[in-house]
Amino acid sequence: MGHIFYDLETSDLDRNFGQIFQIGMIYTDDDLNEIERKEIRARRNPWIVPSPGALLTTGFGDEELEDEKTSMFEFVTELKSWLNDKDWPLTFWGYNSLRFDEPVLQNALHQNLEEPFLTSSAKNWGEPRNSKSDVLSFVKAVHIYAPDVLTLKEKNSFGSVSISLLKVCGQNGIGLNEETAHDAMADIEATLEVARKLKKEAPKIWDQMMKMRSKDDVENFMKENSVFAYSNAPQRGNFVAEHMMATAVAQNAGYANEHIVFDLRYDPAEYLDKTVDELVALLKTEDEDHWKQPLHTLRKNQQPILMPQELAGPVMPDDLDEETLKMRAKMVHSNADFQKRIAEAAKKARPVFEDGAEPEQQIFDFVGRAHNKDVKNWMEDFKSGDWDRRAELIKDFPKRFEQALKDQPSIRRFQTFAQRIMFADAPEKMDDTAQQKYAEALYNRLTTEDKDVPWMTLPKARAQIEEIVEDRKTNPDTRWKEKTDEQIAELRTYYDRLETRLKTAAFGASDPGNDNASEANKTAQKQNRNPKRGM
Known part of the structure; x- marks a missing residue:
């Protein structure tokens, strides 16, 4: 290892x-x-x-x-x-x-x-x-x-x-x-x-945190320790933690990576008879109010900070003794119906995260069992083949996966990724028309004025430069205070060069905004208002 x-x-x-x-x-x-x-x-x-x-x-x-x-x-x-x-x-x-x-x-x-x-x-x-x-x-x-x-x-x-x-x-x-x-x-x-x-x-502390590296490790720890310290420390640069002596209640019925724990500062007797909807309301409390109730979500795949009782001294409440902790944990563990309601409440309380429309946003839209093996074989064939073979695989994708695309349209993302790889690494293997269309679509994608597209564009980048310039003028503690005017100017020059490259690749020497530009180029300029998604 x-x-x-x-x-x-x-x-x-x-x-x-x-x-x-x-x-x-x-x-x-x-x-x-x-x-x-x-x-x-x-x-x-x-x-x-x-x-x-x-x-x-x-x-x-x-x-x-x-x-x-x-x-x-x-x-x-x-x-x-x-x-x-x-x-x-x-x-x-x-x-x-x-x-x-x-x-x-x-x-x-x-x-x-x-x-x-x-x-x-x-x-x-x-x-x-x-x-x-x-x-x-x-x-x-x-x-x-x-x-x-x-x-x-x-x-x-x-x-x-x-x-x-x-x-x-x-x-x-x-x-x-x-x-x-x-x-x-x-x-x-x-x-x-x-x-x-x-x-x-x-x-x-090192040895204990090494036991938190996987979901299975965390589950085993919670089974072996009916009472443990849980420090909820958000995974960000600023450090604010909430501490509790807790016991595990139930896994989220709809999401295996989440487990609900009960803060043992609270008496379980006041919560054991609550309905699923009442438990959902507790789980959905936010900000400071969230820490004024006993139910908390623990992410088992994010290395939570859990400590056994013998290491919990720095966060152990003065008004809780070991007997009280054991008694309250037992009340939770001996009530299977309460655990079942908690599991269901956790499922209902969890926000719904839908995959986006863009290929980059579909990583968790897993390929269904019926087509998974064939898709994997296609990807392995693409990676092991030469560029001519890869071009064939891209071209044949819609026919090969006709039924799969009807069952699960997001599978098309793998063809999109392969086309991008081809354009980036071997554009000469694309015919001239396809290569030109791709370059025009790329220009449209990266120069669109649409602020709602989820990717970074040249207009967005230039707007961010102006925000940085303003921040340097008005905020003495800005993170950009050590950066120079020369560096800002170099950024502007870089984005200008990048736009020129995109324009040249898409339209050659002609300017799509010029009256003498070809009709095709003028059409491409109009399409810039509707950037190519899923490209």
């Missing part, structure tokens, strides 16, 4: 529509000794407009974005090959990775025709699965349950303890600063150093 510490630098904070530009990875043994490291960079995908904030943060410019030899498809292929060579099962680590890097990596795999949930998959059927861990969760747990290990005195703009990687490293003698941060290798080197410090100086 090994460990992969990784960090991403991306085009955007959007986890569906952003692109990875750089990944830094360090492979270690169980003692966190480095075995091997790997860095991969990718050039900008043709359908990606990087956000101004991302470019100012990473320092990436035209050379890194446009001239890198490795395409995103090649990036993913190289990444999979390197990981497959390691000793599975692997634990994947990052800093704030469960909230950001993990879903971004999933989407990159999905959009390049790979199994998206690699970090929780098995290499072969029946073998142990990989697991996920987040050093940020460990920092939070150690700060709560072993507060002398880390120096965390700096506050953020919310007035709470700042636990950003940069602040944690800066206060604890780990070499990361403003100049080196936001390079994937520098960030992951620092993340590994933080992990080593926590493992060495807070071994009991």
